[in-house]
Amino acid sequence: MNATRQFCTSLLRCLSLVVTLPLMAENGELPPNFVIIFTDDQGYQDVGCFGSPDIRTPRLDAMAKEGMKFTSFYAQPVCGPSRAALMTGCYPMRVAERGHTKQVHPILHQDEITVAEVLKTKGYATACFGKWDLAKHAQAGFFIDLFPTRQGFDYFYGTPTSNDRIANLYRNEELIEKSSNMATLTRRYTDEAIAFIRRNQSQPFFVYMPHTMPHTRLDASADFKGKSKRGLYGDVIEEIDFNVGRMLDAITDMGLAENTYVLFTSDNGPWLIKNKNHADGHLKEDHGGSAGPLRSGKVSTFEGGVRVPTILWGPGRVPAGTTCDSIASTMDVMPTFAALAGAKVPTDRVIDGEDIRHLIHGHFDQADQDRAYFYYLRVHLQAVRQGNWKLHLPREEEPVGAAPFSRNTHIAPADRIGFEEPFLVDLKSDLGETTNAAAQNPQVVERLLALAESMRQDLGDFDRVGANMRFFDPLESRPTTPPVPKPRKR
Secondary structure, eight states: OHHHHHHHHHHHHHHHHHHHHHHHOBTTBOOOEEEEEEESSOOTTSSGGGTOSSOOOHHHHHHHHHSEEESSEEOOSSHHHHHHHHHHSSOTTTSOBGGGOOOSSOOBOTTSOOHHHHHHTTTOEEEEEEEOOSSOSSSSSOOGGGSGGGTTOSEEEEESSOOSSOOOEEETTEEEESSOOGGGHHHHHHHHHHHHHHHTTTSOEEEEEEOOTTSSSOOOOTTTTTOSTTHHHHHHHHHHHHHHHHHHHHHHHTTOGGGEEEEEEESSSOOGGGSGGGOOSOSTTOOSOOOTTSOOOSSOSSHHHHBOOEEEEOTTTSOTTEEEOSOEEGGGHHHHHHHHHTOOOOSSSOOOOOOOHHHHTTOGGGSOTTOEEEEEETTEEEEEEETTEEEEOOBOSSOGGGTTSSSOTTSOGGGOOOBSSOEEEETTTOTTOOOOOTTTOHHHHHHHHHHHHHHHHHTEETTEEOTTOOOOSOOSSOOSSOOOOOOOOO
16 A cells, blocks of 8 residues: 555656756757855845955955956845845836835735746745845734745745834744844855755746845844954855855765856945944944945945945856946846746836846847836936936935935935036046036937936926836725835824
8 A cells, every 4th residue: 555655656756847947858858957045134244255455255255256247236225125226127117016115125916926926837846044024024923925035935934024123923923933143144045045956956946035135133143243344244144154154165076067057146235324433434433334446335225235246156148257347237137037937027017127138148249239228216317327327317405306315315425416417427437427528429318318208208207297107906096106105194
């Protein structure tokens, strides 16, 4: 009887494999595996190969030597919107949210489609390890029906949102640990991710690891605490670096390296309010990072707020030791991974990201020279970039569309400015965005203003709702201005 049951079980497993194999194959090749390591508030210069003078990141530096650095890779100015952009391939302004309200941290509508859901159509095993932040920006009282397990992920091990005070730890939808020891989270996320890969190494997998750190409150394990020249912040980054190395080693030891892409990036620029005088992080007691040559940091549309350190590793696929300076962003992840997996992105809605396989495989001559990137802070379109030109649009010093960041205490006073006239920057020669080149380049200004106006019509701005801003639930009438939360009474 037991032998019969064992035979039947083996037969079912074989039949399951036969059914699954067509989903796993595309043009005779196994679809590649994908790993995204997404840090929180790590600045552009907080990696050795991006210029850090005092934080040691030997594994990330080696990852860059074996793969590709992206030096014009963009996220969003704040953590929640960055996660929405990564998951959906869209500007956060575009995605539908629960209750039709454009929250500071998007509450992703259940009918939005995530990159995990796209990859599931090709038989991928999917898992999320770390900070979710798309089911409400809260450690309690969030929407469990918007958890990763309801958004395309087979497995979740992490925390609902930021660790501002505490980080409650969940396995799937079960609370397993209240007020977790934050010093252990970087290692534990990595332990769980490696175990998941080991369990699923015989099928294509997608692992998304949005680390809790280095968002404050900071903490590091005993092996790293007190070891960095850059104080606790440096300890945290060096521990992340070590665990990136553990992931790459595990993937290599399992014989999966030549069929796996690993992307390392950050969700926004450094949180300068955590540093003395809002300066770039450089003191041992500073708990925020550094944007290095870039201006400003998190909660800003200057380059320091949105341009993030990015490395892609894929032995045999990604050319080693290369640097890509073409415009790319977290929104490109969905269409690029979908194309590599032989999956299709949603066709019933606008997707802002682009398939950048040509870039990740080193064909930089195929880059779209006309590609534009649009800088939104909350519901306010503030700048546009095309090529090396970036145009800051005219805006007030305290723009209403940036609320609750209109009076932006997150950044240095020198960066809390408005522009009476368009402010044009040549990023190739003026990475610090200091000099207005508009008067010398009127045709460039005219072209970028036209691009901005086109985007306003498509997506919207603080004073209008664009034609393709999404509202999935029924409405009595479509809003004419972005529906934002009512300001709190002081």
